Amino acid sequence: MELLTLLVILLLSLGAGLAVQWWPMRRQPLPSYPQRAPFLGGGLPDTHAWSRYHVRYYPMTLLLIAFEMEMMFMYPWAVVYVEKGMMAVMEMGMFLAILSVGIVYAWREGVFHWQ
């Protein structure tokens, strides 16, 4: 029943979001092509914006993946934490300590400054 309620809320809000866009715009003609040029501070585009682009913060996203994997262990860990006591503290403490070395290393390598 909980998931059904969630699905109904999801579909109603998604439908409302689409309907508010579709209903007033169903009779609107598209603007003329000169008006549809993307804003470039005065310039006109000669290529698509979707060209190859070097994302400079790319190494930071790799660092994130290490932590995201760790989150997967952390959710079940949080539930049994009080029950397991000090053992849980030590386990997660060691794991986080190793990952923190990764942050310090990435910082030293200048991963977070990307310009």
Add this chain to the structure above:
Amino acid sequence: MIWRELILPVIVVLAALGIGAYVVAVLDRLIAGTLGMPQTGSAWQAPLARGAWLLTQTANATEAPDWRAWRLAPALYLALAATGLAVVPWSETLVATDLATSVVLWGSVEALATVVIFLHGWSANALFALIGAYRYVALGLSYILVSMFVLIGVALPAESLQFTQVVVSQAELWNVIRQPLGLPLLLIVGLGMTFWGPLNLADSADLAGGTASEVSGPPRLVWDLARAAMLVAFSGVAASAFLGGWLGPWLPGPLWLVLKMLAVLAMLLLLGRLLPRLPPERCVILMWVVLLPLAFVDLVWAGAAAL
């Protein structure tokens, strides 16, 4: 049965989302007025007037956008906000989605918000929108860890990933006192999720509006509405995780939650008006080098208090 478990929660969540978004717009204008910023018209009517204006405005388009993704992104962001508010418990029994893993569900809403905001900037096929989207991804991937550590912190004393259990565990003492670092860190995450005020990297003025720079008319209305709705959903989660949710004397539970949500919203909007906007790379350093270690400290603090 159907009324109590399906229809009533759906009405409550959707009404809270709609009214909440209006309240966000009004509060933001009232706060701006109190701080002496120039304003035209009444704070109560201006959001409605702007909404009606956007609804009737002719929407502009770019030359070759990804049409389906462009129309879907604002609606999806609104749907994510509704999903987020669905896990917030209004009282012991009035919860739309009382899953045993509702904290994880909220975490997935935060992660998917990054995808949807990127989609909004990408699908316009315009340079400024795309830069806004790439900037936002840098921010989104940085704040998500802070948010998850802070939310794991509130799950420790509750011994559960269920928001109702998290609220029940605060019967003696609210988490805002038990884990003093948690709420300030989570508020920063909230500003990031809705790219509001100091963390407005996606739709900032230096990019002529960023991901929304090419969006006008009804799609812009949905996008602005979804942003405000996400702020409402976030305030519900923050109030449940740190301010004791429905708990409180004299008044009924849902009313307490509404009051606490309003307090969180006022705090966020005030911060949004007072703090200057950060450059993206400084934002990332701040998140990884300062806020993430602080989130570790918060987790250790929460763990020591829970044992």
